[in-house]
Amino acid sequence: MKHLLNLLAAIALLVWGTHLVRTGILRVFGANLRQVLARSISNRYTAAVSGIGVTALLQSSTATALIVSAFVGQGLITLPLALAVMLGADIGTSLVTVVFSFDLSWLSPLLIFTGVVMFISRSSTNVGRFGRVLIGLGLMLLALRLVSESTQIMVQSPIVQALLASISSDLLLEITVGALLAVLSYSSLAIVLLTATLASTGIVPTEMALGLVLGANLGSGLLGVLTTARSPVEVRHVPLGNLVFKCLGVLVAAPLIGVWLRELRPHLADDVSTVVLFHLSFNILLALLFIGVVHPIGRAVMQMLPKPQRIANGRPHHLDPSALGTPSLAISCAAREALHQADVVETMLLGILTVLKNNDLRLAEELRKLDDTVDELYSAIKYYLTKISREALGEEESRRWTDIISFTINMEQIGDTIERILMDIEDKKIRKGRSFSDAGMAEICELHARLIDNLRLGMSVFLNGSVRDAQKLLEEKARFRDLEHAYASTHLERLSGNTVQSIETSSLHIDLISDLKRINSHICSIAYPILESAGALAPSRLRSDVLATSKEPI
Template identity: 30%
Template sequence: MLFNAVTSLTGGLALFLFGMHMISGGLQKAASRQVQYILGRVTKNRVYGMLAGLLVTIFLQTSAVTTVLLVSFVNAGLMSLGQALGVILGAAIGSTLTAQLIAFRLSDYALWAVVVGLIPYLFSQRFRWRHLGEALIGFGLIFYGAAVMGEAAIPLRSMPGFIHLLDHLASHPWLMTIVATLFTAFVQVSAATVVVAMTLAAQGVLPLYGALAVVLGANLGTTATALISSLALSREAKRVAVAHFLFKLGGVIIFLTFLRLYTWLAQATSPDIARQVANGHTLFNVINMLIFLPFTTWVGQLTIKLLPDAPEEEKVAKYLDPSVVEVPEIALANVSRELLRMANIIKQEMFPRVMRPLAEREVDLLLKLKRLDNILDYLYQAIARYLVRIPEENLGEDQLISKIKLLYIANDLEHIGDVLVEMAHQWQKIEASGVEFSPEGQAELQEMFKKVQENFVGAMEAFAANDEVAAAQIIRRRPEILRLEKDLRCSHFQRLQQENRFSLETTSVHMELINQFLRLNMHSVSIAEAVMGII
């Protein structure tokens, strides 16, 4: 009996989580532009920001996704910390809709939602309808998963050991909250934890105050998603995730302190205990919003104190001192140092990552390279603005040429970052196909990439030393790279003639990577030409 109950509970939970994933993914893909437009346009006022967060999260069905979007917007400079905080509070309210829908017990229509969603998902010729069909399938799966969990919980009422465990946890609400927090951080969907609490309460194995302690833990645990996603991002993005955590933590402490009053309020909303749990989830987030919305500015200041600007923050122009723009020698030297810093990011953090075999590749490589490319884009813009500020009347002829050289090199470095991100896109296609390059093809690509990488390092060393002889050597190597490119294409086509399965399935990516290698080398040659004054 216990095995069957556990199997049904975990299976129902798995269906629920997969359904939430399909809803969020489908709706994001169907209306990503509209979501970004709403978040970007109505967040200057904290109340409008809260309403925007509420609307977007009702649509996406998960506050974690909305918060992660906010983290990425702040990281990219599209939104300030202050604008994001109000949206977070609204997003928390929007996330309660899932539990409210489950409380309506729509499980009788769950499989019909799957059937109706499957039609556009399989047969529509428009991507938007396919994505909406995917979301509808997701809705069906969450209702069906909730129903499976409800059926599985019935035998638990006759298991004294399980009842005793829940009674013990419920008698220690702080412990119950911690357990629910850890569970939610693991599954990364707070609605799943709330639905489990609703199911157990509906079957009489968990009292209302214990279920509400689970709800509080679910709300706190959902902050883990944004905290994790912000680890590799800017200090400002980390502050958004920390503010999200502080809002939830403050609310959980307040509600646990007044748990009896909270239980009474939830109980007064409905005679049905499952509905009471769902309403308790909504009450927590609405009251929490009312408490903290007036203090978003203060919370923002607190996060700045907790995470002050780091002197080594990458997305900062470290050497572009505006106080010396009137002194061309120092200003141009500052730009050179910033360019070498850009090159170092490419050399140490991007090049070594992008051509690793699949087995050695990092998780979320594309996301990490995009973050680094955003830093390069930012530094390029900062350098361009800085160079423009250097008065031309203060520049001699040689300095004027140096200014143009530096702008050319900055542009090439920024483009190299773009190419490496595009290469990661190509690798993502290989990952999705589940087929690796042929061993011969992999070795040939690595050989060409190594030579291209060496040329980049050589070009930047020539720039650092202002060595025209070394720069000329990079330029003279260009025909060698062109010959190697022809040889690699020929070898790949020969493998295709032999109907090599790996070569057949990876041919488009193989050819595209060779093209990207040529682009990388072209920019290295361009840098060498700039060193020699060929501009």
């Protein structure tokens, strides 16, 4: 029992080390990896090469699948090119397996010690995050040595020998066990390394080890499908296509296991080399077979999983759960959804003027219902952002996280204000059959037009972070305030002239221009984080020289 627990602990340590490396690389290089993928994917061959490089760093083809799937979901790359990336990604993780198959246990203490020092001393920086990667690499090497030591004792047990004999008699069972282990451990890399180590100690026959390797590859494809099960259809296409590659590859490779053992095993150094090189050869074979047919496979996948007819509603379109493992990608998804929320607010704002001019009660009711959509989007974005690990965010990403929260809060408050404006228009104008004077309506139209322009400028500032546009937006706040004061004064002049229409709509008119000013203030708030980070904000608007000379009453 003690030796079994030692083996299970070593396996758990191997899986955990793989997790540390994958998440650490994503935290340090996540945004850069996305840029490399986005810029290098020009054709199927460069896509495959970029997949090899990125996955060699991540040590996880599943992580690469999630990143590429999100790209497809956002329309940044086509499905065939994404499938080509995945063919390269599988080769990349196989190359990492070959590297780890060498005896590098002597590096384990050095990596763990260096990683711990870096992580403790500068945990919130990229240096500390890279230290986390070194810790993971050291734990993986340590775990492989512990697995080898534990299995050398267990291989002598008659019970273990009988159990392995029952499994090794059925190739389909071996593949199933390998796939199940890969899904449970969330890492085909860990399972292939474990299988190679077990084969080297004799606890697992070499023929059975190759069956487990095929199963681990199949489990890797299945893992991507399961991870993206709740994502939009466009995102699910890539893992499904990759799983199709894996299934076809297993069908081709399974009958060739005997040929591999008979023809190539005599030329290989040991059982470890036999296992890891079979894993590498399998994925190279997959790439050679399918790199030329990614377009037909892509079309077949889209037929297997067709896109539903998209209906305009308030449901989140861009909050991809599978992107949460890559914080920089999740931040991008949240920003896109925030812009979708702003689009709904713009629709509400545009509709106000139509309601005012045409006394359209039906449109007013539809616009007020859109406020529920704005509120739902705000809640969804906020909840999505809370699931992103703040520790995994760099300084710039953390600031972007805050900007998105602030932006969505402002949009939600604008939606509430518009709903209140519409209710006032219904109660104080439409149902009472009143109308604004020509001069009064012209003033409202002027403020409304400026408000629409400012909202669109604010969306641009949020998207691009332009300091120049942010300054322009803040200048519009002062102009809007001056206009509001001027129009309030001219309205009072019309009241003193006993203009009947102005008298009847006075309360609504004053409230309306005040609410429009309030909406403009929320829009202009988008500029503050941009200007503050650029150091373009003054500490205070108060004039200290005036305050110093003023005397408070006793």
